[in-house]
Amino acid sequence: MSNTTAEIVDLVPSRRLPSRGRVGMICFIAAEAAVFTIFVVAYLFYAGKSLSGPTPREVLHLPIFMSTCLIVSSLTIHAAVKALASAKTFWFNVWWFATLILGLAFLAGTAHEWTILIRHEGLTISTNLFGTTYFSLVGLHAFHVTVGLLVIAVTARASLASAIRQSHAERLDIFSLYWHFVDGVWVVVFTVVYVLGV
């Protein structure tokens, strides 16, 4: 049997299979995309159908600053991973911490927006349909940002201890797919909630 196996090995053309981490992350992102799609559909379906106020037009303002932060963080995380792949640890640290700060800024923006809505405008998740759909969609997104930031923070802590090396570039690259996805979802949420929904 071993003879035939050895014989066959020569005849089979060598090939490279895709990395399982990358495929797994892409599948996970597909599942997440389906999750967000359903929430977005619910938001659009209920847009303008609230029986009582406040309406989006009265209380929502375009969150330009925090959106810019999140989109720029996609660029910085890409730069960080590229720097790590070519073993430039210093630049990796710079870009990685920049990503962390930009993500935190986005989250602070959401917190600020929610504080105003809940405290001053009197809009909670149970006020009307707008409140239910708005807080669940934006909240789900903020939850994803928070999970991403936790990973970024843990990595940043490890990086301060000089524990992040070039060999981790592949894994961080796979994680960055998640972060890009979260940013992409924000573009959709921004369009649906702050542009179309108003």
Place this chain on the structure above:
Amino acid sequence: MIISNEAIVAGTYPLERQQEGRQPISERLHEWVTTVDHKRLGILYICLGLLFLVFGGIEALVIRIQLAVPHSTFVSPQVFNRMFTMHGTTMIFSVAMPILLGFGTYLIPLMIGARDMAFPRLNAFSFWITAFAGLLLYFSFVGGGGLYGAGSAPDVGWFAYAPLTSRAFSQGHSTDFWTLSLLLSGIGSIGTGINFVATIVCMRCPGMTLGKMPLFAWLNLVLGGMVILAISPLTVAQIMLCIDRYLGGHFFDTQAGGSAVLWMHFFWIFGHPEVYILIIPCFAFASEIIPVFSRKPIFGYPVMVAATVCIGFVSFSVWAHHMFTVGMVSYANSFFTFATMLVGIPTGIKIFNWIGTMWGGKLIFKAPMLFCIAFLFQFLIAGLTGIMLAASPFDWQLGNSYFVVAHFHYVIVGGILFTIFAAFYYYFPKMTGRSYSEKLAQWHFWLFLIGFHLTFDFMHIPGLLGMPRRIYTYEPGRGWEDWNLIISLGALFQVAGVLVFVFNLASSYFRGAHAGRDPWDAWTLEWSTDSPPPSYNFAQTPTVRSRRPLWDQKHPEDPDWHYE
């Protein structure tokens, strides 16, 4: 005892079994609980499914005893509602999914010549969260009442239409147990779906291109993709329901402008692909078993793959055929009628291909083959009543009647359960190393076949006579009582068949003859290793050149790769 090193390397010595026999039971238990081995997790999945099959079966029996005669007072209406809700939920989420994902978990790495799944720990997580979800669902019998003792097990039906699930109509915690259980088992299933896709895409042994994978792997690849995309909407719907129930949200609250119909859409956009998620692994079993017991390679391999992918796509555009009676615009009715009939085409192609495989073959009528042949006939009939119900005007007459109940039980029992039994008999020697008793298996087959047809053939008729589903009793003189009695008698035959099945599995596990590596003279890689396979699966990573690597090995003078 001294074991020669060569024997271990060549994988001919069942090392694990010898070691296992020596260990105390606590350590063996600990190993099973902490395992990340795909074979053990697969068996755990299957055992979990069998355990809940008993629960779901008892609930079905309660339903059939209650409906056997008119004006029955065997159970109260409240208990009846709990029984059909728990029966449906259990059978889908705690029986069919664990058994089918369990077989996939067990077999996929063996079939593609891999050491384990792509993410072994995710695999273990998925299993345990699925098991926890099942226990959570059944804890509702104890804890569903909540502080005020309002309610018990869920009683809202397995698709839990709004507004039955709102706080006002579902007090206590019964619906909460239902929704959290589905949320968790959904997360488990998505994890396994991701694992299937990553394993099949990334872990294939040298030489196994996509075109040379066993059909089982191909179908489970499609299944993985469908699980990822179809279970997510269910998870979202449960999150929304939780928001409504706990945070005072209004997603499905019509009094605040919400929509009960939106729940239906979200549920069925999961619910219909789910039917295909359940049947595609069964197609996979049939595609492995029928060729081996016909002594011919599968007929039309590329067409089988294409048909499966087609089913995967089209099944996402048919969900609203569950909602014809709700009232939709005529365009929607036409579209969903058309799409539903369309999905019959690839399914029909598959049936012709299986017949083409058997055509001119040397058929061997052992238990796995018998169950597969019964599956072919029954699935055909189930498909035909499906086409009838897909015509929306016909559905307006028979929606929510026992005709619908008969139709989907024909799919789920006649199609899915029969192939699951076939798979049990086919893979039992591989998983345990023992042969089952063929005589008992034939008894099981004939008892279950008779019981199935008594129950579900005749169930169409009270449906046509106007008997609605989910009624807890009926009055005599409507022409339903004789049919219902026959249906309930059939259930007894099915129970007898399943008892024979369980006895056969248990006694063969302890006393069956040793099966050897390849009892069926089969052709895929899982039969090239020991039975049961060692924890490392293959001593050497196999290399393949055709779709039937073991055929090539057994017939070096006439290998398959001359023809593919």
